[in-house]
Amino acid sequence: MSLPYPSMGLPSIGLRTLRRRRGIQVWLAAIVAIVLFAVLALAIRATPAWIEQAGTPNDVESITDALFGPQVIPFEVLGVLLTAVMIGALVTARPLTVHGSEETSLVHPNLSLPAPAGDLPAQEIPGSPLMAAAIEEVHG
Amino acid sequence: MIPVAWSLMLSAALLCVGVFGLLVQRSALRVLVSVELVLNAANINFVAFANANGKADGIVFALFSIALAAAEAAVGLAILLHFYRHGRSVDVNKSTMLRW
Numbered sequence: 001m002s003l004p005y006p007s008m009g010l011p012s013i014g015l016r017t018l019r020r021r022r023g024i025q026v027w028l029a030a031i032v033a034i035v036l037f038a039v040l041a042l043a044i045r046a047t048p049a050w051i052e053q054a055g056t057p058n059d060v061e062s063i064t065d066a067l068f069g070p071q072v073i074p075f076e077v078l079g080v081l082l083t084a085v086m087i088g089a090l091v092t093a094r095p096l097t098v099h100g101s102e103e104t105s106l107v108h109p110n111l112s113l114p115a116p117a118g119d120l121p122a123q124e125i126p127g128s129p130l131m132a133a134a135i136e137e138v139h140g
Numbered sequence: 141m142i143p144v145a146w147s148l149m150l151s152a153a154l155l156c157v158g159v160f161g162l163l164v165q166r167s168a169l170r171v172l173v174s175v176e177l178v179l180n181a182a183n184i185n186f187v188a189f190a191n192a193n194g195k196a197d198g199i200v201f202a203l204f205s206i207a208l209a210a211a212e213a214a215v216g217l218a219i220l221l222h223f224y225r226h227g228r229s230v231d232v233n234k235s236t237m238l239r240w
Binding site: 025035036053063075078092 | 141142143144145148149152153155156157159163164168191192194195196197199203204207210211214215218219220221222223224225
């Protein structure tokens with residue numbers, strides 16, 4: 001049995017070869033992770049003991065003092081960033097059309113599945129009038 | 141109080157688990173979880189050194205980092221959803237759409 005190997009655009013290879021490559025990949029990843037942990041552990045062991053200072057960082061008051069004192073500008077910037085991210089995520093995840101419309105032709109041929117039986121008309125997802133006008137323009 | 145070295149060891153172990161997941165997993169959702177593990181390893185370092193120094197700045201940094209991780213997860217999940225709608229799969233081996 002042969003399967004397409006879409007990650008590299010190579011011609012079909014055997015399923016056994018694919019499984020062997022997967023096994024090699026797992027072992028290589030395990031070796032990389034273990035070596036990384038060993039290097040980090042050796043570095044931690046080689047570092048002189050940290051001189052711990054007395055303090056009460058777990059106190060909520062000290063956290064709020066830092067958050068609304070010297071760190072208030074990054075705190076505000078973070079709020080703006082989260083708002084932008086929320087809007088961006090909503091725009092990115094928003095569906096334009098459903099299956100059967102022209103937009104699905106953008107799907108890479110290696111990735112597309114057969115369309116469902118029957119020619120479904122393009123359906124508009126409820127959204128802004130601007131988006132509805134754009135979809136209307138695409139579909140005539 | 142827990143010594144800093146123990147916290148650093150825990151952080152290193154978490155980092156390695158995350159790196160292993162990044163290298164092995166093929167589902168984009170699991171890759172996203174692995175990225176979160178790596179970010180949480182950094183957060184453990186922040187909190188450990190904040191406890192050792194007796195200042196709250198490290199904890200505030202960890203709070204910022206958690207917020208950034210939430211933002212990253214939101215964008216990642218949105219991209220994942222978009223990718224699934226296009227390819228009907230979340231296999232990262234098939235994500236050749238953005239490849240040069």
